[in-house]
Amino acid sequence: MASKTININLKIWRQKNANSKGSMETYKLDNVSTDSSFLEMLDQLNEQLVNERKEPIAFDHDCREGICGMCSLYINGEAHGPDRAVTTCQLHMRKFKDGETIYVEPWRAKAFPVIKDLVVDRSAFDRIQQAGGFVSVNTSGRTMDANAIPIGKAEADKAFEAATCIGCGACVASCKNASAMLFVSAKVSQLALLPQGQVEAQQRVLNMVKQMDEEGFGNCTNTGACAVECPKEISLENIARMNREYLKAMVAAE
């Protein structure tokens, strides 16, 4: 791998805690390897801050391979930065130029309050799942054999594609209405496409949408920004499918 280094300027959102007012602070960081990931660059900046006896920047991260969904960051006005189909931990510094100024902000949404610096509270997503994002099957060594119900490959693949959502919240952060439709519809779709999810499909979509609204997420106005910024390329088709499921369920409920 060709190692090159660049020098960059950073404007980063700093906020002491949920109750305080935040602001953008400026940092300069030299000798950043272009092979470093964006978060390794932040590690390097934090090391520098600690050595200067300043408080490092808090940001969420864990697996560093694009699957846990813990990392976030609004970079130069885009969720997970300028690259496509990646999370921030998979964004590499080779996407930036020497001398560039990079703006880093937390997810901005009413339903995702800032906890500190770049860390936000996404527990609203958990509560939506708790409202219905499951098949009500208890642990049992006596469920039917896994091959008892054949599932067409096309359906199984579609369900899988919806299920690859990592729950990072980029869709909400990218949406001008802070809508969570892409996230919710991915789960609704996964289970609606599989025979195992059919039994509770109607109640599920009603409960999840109700919880979504209660959490303060906005409405969907079909701008499609969510799907563009989604690191897992979750399709807008899922939103259409959820709308159909929701309508069906509403009609059935009346």
Add this chain to the structure above:
Amino acid sequence: MSILDSKIPEGHISKKWTDYKDHLRLVAPNNRPKIDIIVVGTGLAGASAAASLGEMGYNVKAFCFQDSPRRAHSIAAQGGINAAKNYQNDGDSVYRLFYDTIKGGDYRAREANVHRLAEVSGNIIDQCVAQGVPFAREYGGLLDNRSFGGTQVQRTFYAAGQTGQQLLLGAYSAISRQIGLGNVQMYNRHEMLDLVKVDGKARGIIARNLITGEIERHSAHAVILCTGGYGNVYFLSTNAMGSNVTAAWKAHKRGAYFANPCYVQIHPTCIPVHGTNQSKLTLMSESLRNSGRIWVPKKKEDAEAIRAGKLKPTQIAEEDRDYYLERRYPAFGNLVPRDVASRAAKERCDAGFGIEANDTMEGVYLDFSSEIRAKGKQAALVAGDHNPSEEKIMALGKAWVEEKYGNLFQMYEKITDENPYETPMKIYPAVHYTMGGVWVDYNLQSTIPGCFVAGEANFSDHGANRLGASALMQGLADGYFVLPYTVSDYLAGDIRTGKISTDSPEFEEAENNVRDLISKFLNNNGSKSVDHFHKRLGHIMWNKVGMGRNAQGLTEAISEIAALREEFYKEVYVPGDANELNPELEKALRVADFMELGQLMARDALQRNESCGGHFREEYQDAEGETLRDDENFNFVGAWEYKGMDINQSELHKEVLNYEYIKIAARNYK
């Protein structure tokens, strides 16, 4: 030195678990809500245990340090999960899975536990499908399988390269349902910092709320640790950044023996290290070895030219490539177990054939061109084209590879900026999984009554080397199908106990310890960051307690780590306050435990004068560089008892392994 009682039930191995289960004590449904259970960690083992116990009606409190239970590191498992379903009619059975796992572990695992694991493996797949886990399927609608290392059957179920994600989201949906129903209380962004024992039994934990910094007391009738492995002791590993040993280590310090700490899995196919500012390594799934062939140049001058950037791998002629795994292990080829594949890569790189132009010249190729060509031809035939052009073959072949491994190829390209469809992947071994862990008996109970340990955090099923696609199997087996029975048996004695008070001297003492340590770090006024020390520890561990170990290096490591630990407490600087989100403080508390563990790992590796599985002592190898076990003297689990701050005082206890059903033999993949 005492002999440990593993509580393996009597009877034939194929009947042990069934008979045992039939006679375990139960807790009636009306009594379960009176009993509290703490589950720490929400990966496959933790989420499945918490969900199952919640469904049964117990009061469950679950804890994770991440912002949601769905983010536990099980999510990153890529390739698959094993189960003895024999859907492929290729000779699989419970016995075969049992046998492969024991052999894969180099005859250092407990027979009865491994057999139970194989027995329940099929139920796991049934359970997951019922939950809506979208496994890969064939066109006929049935489940697809693939092969993993150390086996000659196809028993691995998968969901592209995201099997861990899909299984964890299944378990997460189960625990979410119980949270919604009020049976499980979830504590996100909480870290367990001590185990509390009352009258010799585990009765609670001290946890820190990572947002507010509040130190909380939580009591329960039983505590279940599902807190994963300790690979991050090496600083660089494929583990998540937050993965740590603290919960398990605190239990160890409270009396739980820690078993086989030196058994570490170095995974053969990871993306090589790029530089000193790297924080983490990335795995490329073992499933890729179904389709990729591993090689280095046959000629040293070719390897040198590649490293100098003067030659490309695609320019090396077929006859000048050394497919060293196929050469050395014709029977298993590229699908030998991980420890074998890693050592073979190290052997080639040490001999000067490495292809990566990094500081250590460590790297080998994983090449998909043969498979792309073969699958392209096959796809053309299926489409009725008997004379396809070269371009068509390659295009069809690439499409096939993309469907099987698309996300892995994309991941590789993002990290390295190279296109693996066109040029071979560069890979090298990296720390990935730890077979060692808290010692548990057949019930998954540690030496502290009421403290159970499951998943990677315990030592129980993989011996000295874990086979691919078996970690997911063990996590879910423990959580769904073992703990609900064995924990209930233990709790049957607690139906009259009533709520455990947190207002006791034991809780007071544990809380004060935690507060003292936090305040010590924050007031230390040293000059170096936590990462500075963690990197130095990792350096010692990788060089002296890594892929190849010897008595001299281990002896040095023991004293170097002890000295580093002293320097750490004197010189570390931890900024910020106790009462806020403070990631540097979290790291300091974790690294403090890694320092102690690292020293114990070196001691364990030093006492084990043999090579087995992932533990390779350079003094003990045969003429061909294969591991030389010493069954006469080392056929035991080494379980360490904590004896105070000086790790050199920790005392070794032995659980002798009895092989009644599998004939112990030299491992042979040739």
